[in-house]
Amino acid sequence: MTPTSEPELSDMIKAATGPLRIVGGGTRPIGHVVGEALSTAALSGITLHEPGALTLVARAGTPVAEIEATLATQNQRLAFEPMDHRALMGTTGQPTIGGVVAANISGPRRISVGACRDFMLGVRFVDGSGNIVKNGGRVMKNVTGYDLVKLMAGAYGTLGVLTEVSFKVLPAVEAQTTLTLSNLDDTTAIRAMSAALGSPFEVTGVAHDPTQALTHFRLEGFAASVAYRADALSKLLAPFGTMQETKGDWAAIRDVTAFAGKSGDVWRISVKPSDAAALVAKIGADTVQYDWGGGLIWALCPAGTDVRTAMNSTAGHATLIRGTGQTFHPEPAPLAAISTGLRTKFDPRGILNTGIMG
Amino acid sequence: MQMPIPDASVIERKDQIVARLLAVLPKDAVISDVVETRAYECDGLTAYRCPPLCAVLPSNTDEVAAVLKICHELGVPVVPRGSGTSLAGGALPTADSVILGVAKMNGVIETNYDDRYIRVQTGRTNLSVTGAVEANSFFYAPDPSSQLACAIAGNIAMNSGGAHCLKYGVTTNNLMGVTMVMMDGTVVEIGGAYMDAGGLDLLGVICGSEGQLGVVTEATLRILPKPEGARPVLMGYDSSEVAGQVVTDIIKAGVLPVAIEFMDRPCIEATENFAHAGYPMCEALLIVEVEGSDAEIDAQLALIMEIAAKHNPVELREAKDADEAGRIWLGRKSAFGAMGQINDYMCLDGTIPVSELPYVLRRIGEMSKEFGLDVGNVFHAGDGNMHPLILFDANKEGDLELCEEFGAEILKLCVEVGGCLTGEHGVGIEKRDLMHVQFSAADLEAQMAVKDVFDPKWLLNAAKVFPLDASEPRRVA
Numbered sequence: 001m002t003p004t005s006e007p008e009l010s011d012m013i014k015a016a017t018g019p020l021r022i023v024g025g026g027t028r029p030i031g032h033v034v035g036e037a038l039s040t041a042a043l044s045g046i047t048l049h050e051p052g053a054l055t056l057v058a059r060a061g062t063p064v065a066e067i068e069a070t071l072a073t074q075n076q077r078l079a080f081e082p083m084d085h086r087a088l089m090g091t092t093g094q095p096t097i098g099g100v101v102a103a104n105i106s107g108p109r110r111i112s113v114g115a116c117r118d119f120m121l122g123v124r125f126v127d128g129s130g131n132i133v134k135n136g137g138r139v140m141k142n143v144t145g146y147d148l149v150k151l152m153a154g155a156y157g158t159l160g161v162l163t164e165v166s167f168k169v170l171p172a173v174e175a176q177t178t179l180t181l182s183n184l185d186d187t188t189a190i191r192a193m194s195a196a197l198g199s200p201f202e203v204t205g206v207a208h209d210p211t212q213a214l215t216h217f218r219l220e221g222f223a224a225s226v227a228y229r230a231d232a233l234s235k236l237l238a239p240f241g242t243m244q245e246t247k248g249d250w251a252a253i254r255d256v257t258a259f260a261g262k263s264g265d266v267w268r269i270s271v272k273p274s275d276a277a278a279l280v281a282k283i284g285a286d287t288v289q290y291d292w293g294g295g296l297i298w299a300l301c302p303a304g305t306d307v308r309t310a311m312n313s314t315a316g317h318a319t320l321i322r323g324t325g326q327t328f329h330p331e332p333a334p335l336a337a338i339s340t341g342l343r344t345k346f347d348p349r350g351i352l353n354t355g356i357m358g
Numbered sequence: 359m360q361m362p363i364p365d366a367s368v369i370e371r372k373d374q375i376v377a378r379l380l381a382v383l384p385k386d387a388v389i390s391d392v393v394e395t396r397a398y399e400c401d402g403l404t405a406y407r408c409p410p411l412c413a414v415l416p417s418n419t420d421e422v423a424a425v426l427k428i429c430h431e432l433g434v435p436v437v438p439r440g441s442g443t444s445l446a447g448g449a450l451p452t453a454d455s456v457i458l459g460v461a462k463m464n465g466v467i468e469t470n471y472d473d474r475y476i477r478v479q480t481g482r483t484n485l486s487v488t489g490a491v492e493a494n495s496f497f498y499a500p501d502p503s504s505q506l507a508c509a510i511a512g513n514i515a516m517n518s519g520g521a522h523c524l525k526y527g528v529t530t531n532n533l534m535g536v537t538m539v540m541m542d543g544t545v546v547e548i549g550g551a552y553m554d555a556g557g558l559d560l561l562g563v564i565c566g567s568e569g570q571l572g573v574v575t576e577a578t579l580r581i582l583p584k585p586e587g588a589r590p591v592l593m594g595y596d597s598s599e600v601a602g603q604v605v606t607d608i609i610k611a612g613v614l615p616v617a618i619e620f621m622d623r624p625c626i627e628a629t630e631n632f633a634h635a636g637y638p639m640c641e642a643l644l645i646v647e648v649e650g651s652d653a654e655i656d657a658q659l660a661l662i663m664e665i666a667a668k669h670n671p672v673e674l675r676e677a678k679d680a681d682e683a684g685r686i687w688l689g690r691k692s693a694f695g696a697m698g699q700i701n702d703y704m705c706l707d708g709t710i711p712v713s714e715l716p717y718v719l720r721r722i723g724e725m726s727k728e729f730g731l732d733v734g735n736v737f738h739a740g741d742g743n744m745h746p747l748i749l750f751d752a753n754k755e756g757d758l759e760l761c762e763e764f765g766a767e768i769l770k771l772c773v774e775v776g777g778c779l780t781g782e783h784g785v786g787i788e789k790r791d792l793m794h795v796q797f798s799a800a801d802l803e804a805q806m807a808v809k810d811v812f813d814p815k816w817l818l819n820a821a822k823v824f825p826l827d828a829s830e831p832r833r834v835a
Binding site: 022050051052053054055074075104106110111114115116117127131132133134137138139140141142143144145146147148150151153154156158159160170171172174191194197198199200222224225228229232270271272273274292295296315316317318319328329331332334335338339341342345346348357358 | 558
């Protein structure tokens with residue numbers, strides 16, 4: 001099924017007799033969803049870009065590349081730096097903006113500017129009963145009614161099929177530099193990253209690669225400002241070693257390309273940075289990569305590794321991005337009851353991406 | 359403005375309800391005396407008042423849970439209250455309700471500078487969150503004008519913003535986790551000192567739900583390192599169109615100021631008479647603030663001044679030191695007080711796409727003549743969040759109603775041009791009946807369905823947010 005309009009999508013959902021599997025670009029096959037494919041490919045196109053208002057509205061099936069190209073013409077960008085899953089997942093196709101929103105996908109800059117959901121201003125969607133619903137809008141400050149925009153971000157299509165999303169965008173930067181520390185163990189690297197994030201120098205990426213023992217810090221902005229902050233940060237972090245200016249492949253960090261083509265389960269774990277190194281020591285991963293100053297751990301583990309048991313009482317959550325097993329971290333009973341309650345309200349027949357979230 | 363008819367069967371049972379509450383709370387935490395309950399009869403929207411059945415002031419999450427469990431069992435409506443500074447009537451009681459105030463719960467539970475968060479009880483005031491961490495050069499970013507008094511509980515309920523949210527976002531962007539008590543007394547932990555939700559983003563929908571989904575008792579908040587410095591510039595223009603263009607040009611140039619504030623002539627005149635900040639008399643005044651090291655501020659301001667100068671300003675003034683910076687902000691920060699000196703006023707809060715600014719200001723000017731009520735505009739220009747202040751005389755028969763009618767027309771205009779009814783104050787009772795203007799029946803149904811899940815009996819702050827006719831089948835069920 002490839003609806004070309006909201007009313008058509010609504011009719012298709014109303015008429016559906018079995019489960020529907022919502023497909024954007026098909027680059028991130030997460031979970032184990034069955035059902036007839038429902039593609040957003042024909043719900044595509046940028047409907048509004050107002051550079052002076054830092055606003056962009058696009059239909060859900062719009063390729064992310066098209067959005068980034070349009071923004072680039074006005075020297076703007078999606079600041080939350082959405083990840084491209086193709087290398088990691090071994091997929092082809094074009095990532096769509098609806099898919100990015102449905103999974104609330106953010107890259108390294110999330111640590112300083114916020115997640116995908118933090119840049120979302122509005123959504124339009126069709127729920128599991130075929131109702132066409134809008135929430136939020138296209139303005140930057142809006143507390144009119146409940147914030148279903150956040151609820152839809154990261155709902156993996158289980159509450160409705162997104163048809164249109166609106167974003168706050170930000171200016172692109174004049175200059176960028178990466179400073180790198182070498183030979184730090186994980187615990188020390190996280191201390192260094194925390195020191196940087198606790199400084200006023202506005203680092204916009206902080207990642208640690210234990211395999212090469214390299215810890216990267218990204219600075220962005222006007223050239224003179226970047227130069228000033230690079231100097232200030234080097235002085236601040238001098239106790240951790242001498243910082244070298246490097247090329248800084250942030251696209252590779254964002255897309256976790258280090259795990260591409262390697263077998264094993266891929267886990268994405270969100271924890272408090274200061275808990276990260278101890279947790280990594282427990283999970284038995286083949287390779288790990290730290291992003292978000294240690295708050296995000298990417299772990300490549302032997303198939304079947306039970307990361308969640310290792311987490312035990314560590315606050316946070318682990319998502320199985322690649323592998324067989326339960327995709328999402330089980331929620332405590334009262335929260336699971338709320339989540340189930342919401343899914344039942346928005347999709348009473350349980351036909352949208354059934355079972356993906358529980 | 360209408361409120362639902364209070365449930366007489368609840369009011370009749372007042373003694374029984376108070377006795378049950380006294381069994382789980384200390385004596386001084388239950389306020390049932392008719393005179394004393396008047397302290398809770400209104401919030402910052404003082405035009406509407408109604409004393410509650412009683413008020414309770416629990417000291418911790420367990421006591422909140424005990425109170426809600428009792429009210430749930432007895433079918434008693436509950437209205438949560440932070441500091442009572444809502445301008446939208448978010449904490450306005452009904453005669454059959456228990457006010458649940460979190461004021462006693464104001465402690466700091468944990469601060470962690472390595473992981474950059476603070477965990478507080480939600481009765482703590484906004485400014486005192488920053489107060490708890492500023493010795494370590496950190497701050498809590500959302501800065502509503504009422505930050506000296508307003509509580510984090512209310513900030514979360516209303517998803518409060520402030521002057522500096524252009525860069526730092528609003529409450530929802532700085533909230534990491536909560537402990538919340540559901541109406542049936544169940545205590546839930548949502549999120550925490552780590553990023554993003556593992557399942558559905560429940561935190562995202564709780565923030566801004568105006569106390570209708572649960573009572574948030576503790577919150578984990580993102581704290582940020584203080585910038586090295588900040589400095590404002592002031593610029594005056596002969597027309598709001600030009601000022602609007604300056605804002606657009608600054609944003610397009612790639613500078614991201616932390617604040618861009620706008621005031622129009624009526625507001626400038628009022629504040630000058632009141633605060634004597636030395637503002638130029640002109641049609642539109644902008645205050646633009648940037649942050650960073652001295653050199654970074656110099657560079658950003660140079661670019662901003664260059665843009666500003668191209669548009670023939672009547673005045674262009676850069677703060678050279680802290681004292682001058684203070685003077686630039688003085689008028690803006692006194693604007694509401696200054697308008698209050700002239701007369702009673704109603705403060706609106708709609709948001710518009712910034713490109714619509716000149717048109718909307720012109721229309722407001724025209725409507726001001728039609729209604730015969732003066733209006734001053736002060737607002738956050740970078741994000742289009744307007745605060746028109748309509749002046750009226752509360753002692754004059756019919757003036758409040760006329761003012762409300764005018765306000766409603768302005769908010770309808772905001773929606774018409776692609777904006778919304780409220781940018782940071784919340785819907786409360788004030789904008790409740792205008793929700794139909796912005797939302798279809800299906801849109802409202804989807805939001806009310808969320809409340810059905812969290813509070814199936816519709817006992818929590820149920821007369822707010824949704825138009826009474828839309829929520830009635832649920833409230834009386």
